[in-house]
Amino acid sequence: MAGEFELIARHFTRPGRRAAAAVALGVGDDCALLTPAPGQQLAVSSDMLVEGRHFLSTVAPERLGHKALAVNLSDLAACGAEPLAFTLALALPRGDDAFAAGLARGLFALADAHGIELVGGDTTAGPLNLCITVIGQVPPGQALLRSGARAGDTLWVSGRLGDARLALEVFRGTVELAGSAFDAVRRAMELPEPRVALGLALRGLATSAIDLSDGLVGDLGHVLARSGVGATVEVDAIPRSAVVAAMPRALQHTCVLAGGDDYELLFTAPPGQDDAVRAAGTRAGVTVTPVGRIEATAGLRLIDADGQPIVFTERAFDHFA
């Protein structure tokens, strides 16, 4: 067990590190001081993870640390912003050193992979809860927004969708999977890879973008509403793992359309830019797949590979619904 300041000093302060160029002052004073590159806009986003709501108590602390930062970096990715630094507000039931150490390991491994530093936060006793705020930078006018989709644009998605939702169904007891298949989908749920490099590669190319945290139907709905357009999505074209593809069709639809926790990017690009989009995916090391088309007619239409309508009535996740 450790006290508040011991926990901060032991696990969330890394003295003697050469700070990233943007960090003028890190943990230890009343504020951190950041120096973005001249002329760039700051991109700021917060995401909170609450035990029992966003993660199960069975998750390893190291994976929880990874995921808490990953979901935040995913928001910067969706904006095409370059991550600079982050803060961590943490409520812990006990001054549990082993838990804090594991959490910090997962957190800093991902932070180091993205070259960003923890510059401050708050630590308190309370029900387990992690709130991270990420700060990034983007040249004015180059941020990828939800509002830019235009009729005729191609709709793209990165990576594969549905694994995290399938893992959740296993935890809920509605699906059984063999050990290795379960490990794979559980990994997708607990260790998502934020698509930061793809977001940067899509600057000046994508007309709109959003990260998939609440499922494709719900998140695409935000883009359509903000852009004042509609879309047709070919559901069979949505990329999914072999594990998801082996499930009954209705469950596949649930996983890829209403999954949540995918943390892939959903974005639009003008027709005729297909090669440039694929090249951006290659540069970023992630597959990108066209899954539909933006249209002037409002609403979302789901079709199968033969163009026949697919009926899907599940609603997007809503904490208060």
Ligand code: ADP
């Ligand atoms: P204050 O009383 O001004 O809120 P605190 O005593 O809460 O300051 O924190 C002391 C220093 O430690 C501050 O620089 C704060 O940003 C930092 N800090 C507190 N908790 C964390 C944390 N979980 N991760 C990183 N830095 C933290």
Ligand code: MG
């Ligand atoms: Mg404080």
